[in-house]
Amino acid sequence: xTRCTVLxxxxxxxxPSATLRFAQLGWRVIRIEAAPVGNSLPGDPNRYIGSRVAxxxxxxxxxxxxxxxxxxxxxxxxxxxQEVLRRLIKALDVDVFCCxxxxxxxxxxxxxxxxxxxxxxxxxxAGISAMGPDHPEAPGYDPVIQxxxxxxxxxGDPKGSPTVMGLPVIDLKAGDxxxxxxxxxxxxxxxxxxxKAIHVSMLQAAASWLITVxxxxxxxxxxxxxxxxxxxxxxxIPTNVYPAKDGFVYLAIGSDAQWKRLTELAxxxxxxxxxxxxxxxRHVEREAIxxxxxxVTVHYAIDEILADLRAATIPATRILNVRQVRDLPxxxxxxxxxxxxxxxxxxxxxMAVDGAGTRRELPFAPKYGSDTRRILAEAGYPAAEIDALAxxxxxx
Numbered sequence: 001x002t003r004c005t006v007l008x009x010x011x012x013x014x015x016p017s018a019t020l021r022f023a024q025l026g027w028r029v030i031r032i033e034a035a036p037v038g039n040s041l042p043g044d045p046n047r048y049i050g051s052r053v054a055x056x057x058x059x060x061x062x063x064x065x066x067x068x069x070x071x072x073x074x075x076x077x078x079x080x081x082q083e084v085l086r087r088l089i090k091a092l093d094v095d096v097f098c099c100x101x102x103x104x105x106x107x108x109x110x111x112x113x114x115x116x117x118x119x120x121x122x123x124x125x126a127g128i129s130a131m132g133p134d135h136p137e138a139p140g141y142d143p144v145i146q147x148x149x150x151x152x153x154x155x156g157d158p159k160g161s162p163t164v165m166g167l168p169v170i171d172l173k174a175g176d177x178x179x180x181x182x183x184x185x186x187x188x189x190x191x192x193x194x195x196k197a198i199h200v201s202m203l204q205a206a207a208s209w210l211i212t213v214x215x216x217x218x219x220x221x222x223x224x225x226x227x228x229x230x231x232x233x234x235x236x237i238p239t240n241v242y243p244a245k246d247g248f249v250y251l252a253i254g255s256d257a258q259w260k261r262l263t264e265l266a267x268x269x270x271x272x273x274x275x276x277x278x279x280x281x282r283h284v285e286r287e288a289i290x291x292x293x294x295x296v297t298v299h300y301a302i303d304e305i306l307a308d309l310r311a312a313t314i315p316a317t318r319i320l321n322v323r324q325v326r327d328l329p330x331x332x333x334x335x336x337x338x339x340x341x342x343x344x345x346x347x348x349x350x351m352a353v354d355g356a357g358t359r360r361e362l363p364f365a366p367k368y369g370s371d372t373r374r375i376l377a378e379a380g381y382p383a384a385e386i387d388a389l390a391x392x393x394x395x396x
Contacts, residue, residue, distance in 0.1 A: 011043075012171070020069075021352075042368050073369035087379055103132070146165060255279075267305075
């Protein structure tokens with residue numbers, strides 16, 4: 001696999017999640033953070049979020065998206081810092097430059113595509129922003145975009161308030177779009193020898209996932225079809241959480257054949273009737289079905305219910321917490337790992353897809369600016385010039 005070099009002016013989660021995927025491919029990823037300003041904490045604010053697990057600037061929320069990377073600090077508000085960036089792109093033969101700042105700052109920081117592609121015409125440039133360059137001042141925060149693009153309206157109890165999702169899905173979606181866009185651009189570059197600019201709008205990327213609800217508007221659908229449904233599926237009945245003697249079971253009936261197999265089980269035979277034999281009929285009796293299902297499941301232990309459902313090849317599971325997910329045997333050899341400075345092994349989320357040559361063990365997340373001096377030297381800067389750049393605040 002070709003080992004590309006990525007320079008990424010990144011912070012928060014959306015872009016670090018994308019460049020983590022490049023690091024997992026074995027690519028070189030160098031994260032750029034801002035030089036200190038006044039008395040504020042230097043670099044990515046996420047460095048200081050969560051518990052202190054390694055040291056003050058590598059806290060719990062920062063580690064997982066930033067393993068396997070190097071870190072430098074540049075002052076891109078200073079023309080000399082911008083000169084360093086351009087030299088790095090050329091001297092390190094950088095393949096990809098990424099950023100996730102507001103587009104209104106691209107030009108003043110010297111990171112716009114026109115400026116950087118002038119240094120290296122085959123450079124792939126990728127930026128994440130709230131709504132793309134047509135809305136250059138808009139800040140992008142995952143829960144705000146969730147509220148704006150309808151996610152909160154379709155999440156939660158139908159009798160309750162709109163609810164934010166439990167994971168930052170829009171940050172991660174935007175990161176995945178950068179990952180896919182860069183891979184496509186590299187393929188195109190192989191054919192054309194030209195670079196490309198990729199602009200990822202968090203709002204547009206998030207709205208692309210409204211595939212099961214947004215088109216229903218033009219079909220004249222009922223309002224209930226595009227709002228909160230709790231744990232139910234709006235289309236497939238019954239799909240829901242049901243009580244058991246010792247907890248809860250989630251089961252999903254995705255076809256009339258599965259419903260037939262369910263009602264052929266002795267425990268669930270009482271649920272069947274002619275109307276309910278089709279999904280359309282089950283919609284008519286959905287509330288009664290959910291009550292009838294709960295009236296059955298509440299009398300049995302989870303393991304007994306799941307054994308019956310497995311025998312009938314009906315998708316079902318107990319509801320696992322995150323600790324239990326980590327311990328699933330199906331994921332035991334898939335988890336990625338890093339080692340703390342004290343040698344303790346940290347287990348992290350698995351890669352989305354296995355691949356030859358990918359890395360499951362990655363070096364620990366870098367300290368702020370820890371690689372600045374070494375990487376500038378690699379780009380040909382003598383020690384005295386690095387000292388001078390640091391003295392004037394162009395690098396840190």
